[in-house]
Amino acid sequence: MTLKLGMVGGGQGAFIGGVHRTAARLDGRWQLVAGAFSSDPQRAATSAAEFGIAPDRAYANFAQMALAEAARPDRIDAVAIVTPNHLHAAVATAFLRAGIPVICDKPMTATLAEAEALAALARETAMPFVLTQTYTGYPMVREARAIIARGDIGEVRHVQVEYLQDWLAGPVEQSGQKQAVWRTDPLLSGAGGCIADIGTHAANLATFVTGLPVQYVLADLTAFEPGRRLDDNASVLLRFASGAKGMIWASQITPGTKNALGLRIAGSRGGLAWQQENPDLLEVTLLGEATRLLRRGDGLTAAAARIPAGHPEGYLEAFATLYSDAADLLERGATGCPELVGCVLADALDGLAGMRFIDACVRSSQAGGRWLST
Numbered sequence: 001m002t003l004k005l006g007m008v009g010g011g012q013g014a015f016i017g018g019v020h021r022t023a024a025r026l027d028g029r030w031q032l033v034a035g036a037f038s039s040d041p042q043r044a045a046t047s048a049a050e051f052g053i054a055p056d057r058a059y060a061n062f063a064q065m066a067l068a069e070a071a072r073p074d075r076i077d078a079v080a081i082v083t084p085n086h087l088h089a090a091v092a093t094a095f096l097r098a099g100i101p102v103i104c105d106k107p108m109t110a111t112l113a114e115a116e117a118l119a120a121l122a123r124e125t126a127m128p129f130v131l132t133q134t135y136t137g138y139p140m141v142r143e144a145r146a147i148i149a150r151g152d153i154g155e156v157r158h159v160q161v162e163y164l165q166d167w168l169a170g171p172v173e174q175s176g177q178k179q180a181v182w183r184t185d186p187l188l189s190g191a192g193g194c195i196a197d198i199g200t201h202a203a204n205l206a207t208f209v210t211g212l213p214v215q216y217v218l219a220d221l222t223a224f225e226p227g228r229r230l231d232d233n234a235s236v237l238l239r240f241a242s243g244a245k246g247m248i249w250a251s252q253i254t255p256g257t258k259n260a261l262g263l264r265i266a267g268s269r270g271g272l273a274w275q276q277e278n279p280d281l282l283e284v285t286l287l288g289e290a291t292r293l294l295r296r297g298d299g300l301t302a303a304a305a306r307i308p309a310g311h312p313e314g315y316l317e318a319f320a321t322l323y324s325d326a327a328d329l330l331e332r333g334a335t336g337c338p339e340l341v342g343c344v345l346a347d348a349l350d351g352l353a354g355m356r357f358i359d360a361c362v363r364s365s366q367a368g369g370r371w372l373s374t
Contacts (some may be wrong), residue, residue: 003023003031004068004074004076008037008079008087009036009084009087009091012037012047013359014178015179016039020132020319022320023316023319026320027306030323032051032053034053034065035331036059037058045060057069066095066097069098078103078326079100079101079103079249082226085188088108088363092121093117093121097183099125101128101130102130103132106127106131106200108131110188111355111359112356115351118173119349122347129348130325130346131347131351132350133208133322134201134315134319135210135276136205137318137319138318138321139279139280141205141208141263142344143282147282148267149211152269152271153268153271154267156244157245157268159206159238159246161205161247161262162202162263163199163201164250165198165249165254166252168194171227171228179189185229186229187291190358192221192264192361192362195231195250199248200357203236205263213239213240213241214241215239216238217361218236218369218371218374221234233253234249234361236249255304260275261277266272270287272284279314280295281295295309297309309312325345327346353374
């Protein structure tokens with residue numbers, strides 16, 4: 001069965017909207033049939049025409065779209081929210097109240113208060129809510145999670161995550177570059193810059209793979225670019241509820257890096273390491289044994305894939321995995337991910353945890369670097 005997808009945001013020229021559209025159709029599980037693609041009505045209409053949307057399902061705003069789609073017998077099965085952060089809460093609220101499941105780009109909202117209200121609404125309406133934490137869709141990330149869950153490397157002691165980019169190493173926002181403009185504006189992004197944009201991915205990767213929640217953070221957030229209003233570099237110490245420790249370095253001003261997300265975990269009986277820029281390989285070392293390189297497609301239990309080994313799977317395929325998982329969720333009639341055995345999608349509670357992490361990091365840094373609970 002092909003599910004019907006709507007989209008809010010992601011009009012012509014928007015990077016993440018294009019990613020979501022490509023990922024949604026990759027496995028043939030979704031068809032984009034409706035959208036409110038821009039706050040500019042003309043741009044919304046031209047985007048809809050470009051994407052092949054019928055005129056009666058090309059909406060001028062998200063509120064109109066939620067009401068109209070809810071009333072249709074052929075209503076959308078879910079809406080993808082790909083706007084800047086400050087609109088996530090309002091858009092998701094409109095569709096949840098209309099009885100339409102939500103697939104939302106991260107972070108879930110711009111503020112912690114919005115996240116708390118939205119998580120409560122998702123629980124109240126019993127509508128599926130999926131947060132697209134992209135890197136949880138990589139096969140070898142899921143294999144790493146399975147290895148730790150089996151106890152192969154023993155008790156997790158330390159988690160190290162780096163997420164480094166260089167695209168903001170300069171006053172990019174002053175040139176009018178759209179992605180830079182809204183990500184460096186606290187009114188559009190929220191109180192966190194780099195920590196909300198990619199630091200939240202790093203934190204999610206750490207908790208997803210280990211299964212351990214972050215309990216405390218000590219953060220040092222810096223805006224190195226003169227005049228920049230939000231952080232472009234984040235150094236964060238982590239304490240997990242289990243007693244494990246961790247560190248995150250997230251930076252968007254590190255020359256020579258593009259999307260250098262890397263994870264290393266030390267356990268009592270071994271360790272593992274994974275790099276997003278070489279995603280089909282997972283390094284596993286058990287104490288007293290030689291390091292092994294596990295490769296996607298080698299018959300691993302958790303590393304399911306859609307193409308043969310040796311044909312790399314990457315970012316778009318990971319995103320597509322999340323959309324395929326979301327299709328499974330809806331087709332089985334579940335109201336939330338925990339109801340499906342083995343479901344690993346992020347939901348509203350994960351989104352709330354991400355916002356608590358961002359909020360705690362911002363407050364910790366503003367306090368001069370103090371341990372604060374998440």
